[in-house]
Amino acid sequence: MAEVVRGKQEIRERVAxxxxxxxxxxxxxxxxxxxxxxxxxxxxxxxxNDFTVLSVFVNPTQFGPAEDFDHxxxxxxxxxxxxxxxxxxxxxxxxxxxxxxxDHSTWVDEETMSEGLCGARRPGHFRGVATVCAKLFNIAxxxxxxxxxxxxxxxxxxxxxxxxxxxxxxxxxxETVRGSDGLAVSSRNSYLDPDKRRASLAIWRALKQxxxxxxxxxxxxxxxxxxxxxxxxxxxxLRVDYIEVVDxxxxxxxxxxxxxxxxxxxxxxNHTRLIDNIxxxxxxxx
Amino acid sequence: MAEVVRGKQEIRERVAxxxxxxxxxxxxxxxxxxxxxxxxxxxxxxxxNDFTVLSVFVNPTQFGPAEDFDHxxxxxxxxxxxxxxxxxxxxxxxxxxxxxxxDHSTWVDEETMSEGLCGARRPGHFRGVATVCAKLFNIAxxxxxxxxxxxxxxxxxxxxxxxxxxxxxxxxxxETVRGSDGLAVSSRNSYLDPDKRRASLAIWRALKQxxxxxxxxxxxxxxxxxxxxxxxxxxxxLRVDYIEVVDxxxxxxxxxxxxxxxxxxxxxxNHTRLIDNIxxxxxxxx
Numbered sequence: 366m367a368e369v370v371r372g373k374q375e376i377r378e379r380v381a382x383x384x385x386x387x388x389x390x391x392x393x394x395x396x397x398x399x400x401x402x403x404x405x406x407x408x409x410x411x412x413x414n415d416f417t418v419l420s421v422f423v424n425p426t427q428f429g430p431a432e433d434f435d436h437x438x439x440x441x442x443x444x445x446x447x448x449x450x451x452x453x454x455x456x457x458x459x460x461x462x463x464x465x466x467x468d469h470s471t472w473v474d475e476e477t478m479s480e481g482l483c484g485a486r487r488p489g490h491f492r493g494v495a496t497v498c499a500k501l502f503n504i505a506x507x508x509x510x511x512x513x514x515x516x517x518x519x520x521x522x523x524x525x526x527x528x529x530x531x532x533x534x535x536x537x538x539x540e541t542v543r544g545s546d547g548l549a550v551s552s553r554n555s556y557l558d559p560d561k562r563r564a565s566l567a568i569w570r571a572l573k574q575x576x577x578x579x580x581x582x583x584x585x586x587x588x589x590x591x592x593x594x595x596x597x598x599x600x601x602x603l604r605v606d607y608i609e610v611v612d613x614x615x616x617x618x619x620x621x622x623x624x625x626x627x628x629x630x631x632x633x634x635n636h637t638r639l640i641d642n643i644x645x646x647x648x649x650x651x
Numbered sequence: 652m653a654e655v656v657r658g659k660q661e662i663r664e665r666v667a668x669x670x671x672x673x674x675x676x677x678x679x680x681x682x683x684x685x686x687x688x689x690x691x692x693x694x695x696x697x698x699x700n701d702f703t704v705l706s707v708f709v710n711p712t713q714f715g716p717a718e719d720f721d722h723x724x725x726x727x728x729x730x731x732x733x734x735x736x737x738x739x740x741x742x743x744x745x746x747x748x749x750x751x752x753x754d755h756s757t758w759v760d761e762e763t764m765s766e767g768l769c770g771a772r773r774p775g776h777f778r779g780v781a782t783v784c785a786k787l788f789n790i791a792x793x794x795x796x797x798x799x800x801x802x803x804x805x806x807x808x809x810x811x812x813x814x815x816x817x818x819x820x821x822x823x824x825x826e827t828v829r830g831s832d833g834l835a836v837s838s839r840n841s842y843l844d845p846d847k848r849r850a851s852l853a854i855w856r857a858l859k860q861x862x863x864x865x866x867x868x869x870x871x872x873x874x875x876x877x878x879x880x881x882x883x884x885x886x887x888x889l890r891v892d893y894i895e896v897v898d899x900x901x902x903x904x905x906x907x908x909x910x911x912x913x914x915x916x917x918x919x920x921n922h923t924r925l926i927d928n929i930x931x932x933x934x935x936x937x
Binding site (some may be wrong): 373377466468469470471472473474475476477478495496499501503504506525526529530531532533615616 | 653661663752754755756757758759760761762763764781782785786789792811812815816818819901917923
């Protein structure tokens, strides 16, 4: 059974003891509601380190006022069981007051890679993400931290933060886990009934088709995004928030498409916002 | 002789070796042009730790476009001699390119305590300060870092940053060192000829008089700042940038004056901007 720790000081001590014993420390930062994607992160951390901290914290500062903070699924007991099964050593599950004082006033702002994609639609979201990750890195002082590539922009922003602020943690990004039907696993999938889930399969189908287009030689981002859009809106139950094709490293638009690119989408199915992405290496022109 | 290290990786290794040998590490972050104030910081670090890193870096991101970045005094050789004399173990003097990539995009923003005083007059200044301190803390990973109280707002912002981002460094603030004439020592004092230096003595004289006023029972911030202003502008060679009386912890205006307060001023003597402050414990009303 992985032990649950509520206090920053206590988790610091646990990690310090592990480190004093010569152990390498992995951190898997999550908002709980653990699924197979988180499980893969934990397993990879366990494989690459000697001591794995799972953090479970629904971070209020990364939710917009109209977003689902209040309704975000919380299920610590189940999460602790998953953590233990996957091999985590300790679960850090702080209360909001443990993480933020009433007069909290310091923020980490990444200002280039946060501009487009989800950053443009969720003002303040990545400020909240970067700030809480900086805090968690400072509290747990891991050698490595694990993030899923479903949140592609998040991974790139965290990597950039670590580079720019000279943090001594290695960011490991882990491939998106999908259901056998192809849908990227997400805590928000629990909002989908079977019918909506079926509708949502168009997202991954569209991304795969778009990747095939590019591998077939297409270089126009407009043609690629139009193809993704028409596949996604086809049956009428999904609404596009954005579809963008960007450079996989800088997250900047690139015309014509060249090098390693990412097609990233956010889609609403009723009130549920789903994101997904696919990375494609554009074939070199002959 | 204190050794000069130019690279982040090398200073990390030097500190890691010291730590592995059980040494406590102190960091004194400076922009060089070392004076008696810095010397006191180094000496205190040497007294309280086993290994002292002095950083010398004229941080471009904390200067405004119209400020004196290009002309800021640079004298590494002399600084290294002072560092050695005061007992520092190593001088970290990175080139600007070692600290900032061309596409640097992550900033640390303290948004409450940075609003008034120097923050209001030097937009972006404390963002630059907080960001470079976060970087230096992450690079040198000190147990303690030392700052002079002449830059009172800076100290409070760094303390807040450390608290809010859960950094594991203890901030030690050290009393302002003054010349025998009372002028707070500052690298920018080198811009003053003897006549301007004489004029500048009004700053500390005004602050002491204001403190006496408060200790005598005055509770009106307006009366206190008016008194400081009239003393400072009296002979016509100083121009006031700001005079503020604020709570010593929150840096917020406080009317009537109560508890521990700070009178902080910034003054121009020709093109040279000088700052100083005095802390006063308001006597309890009878």
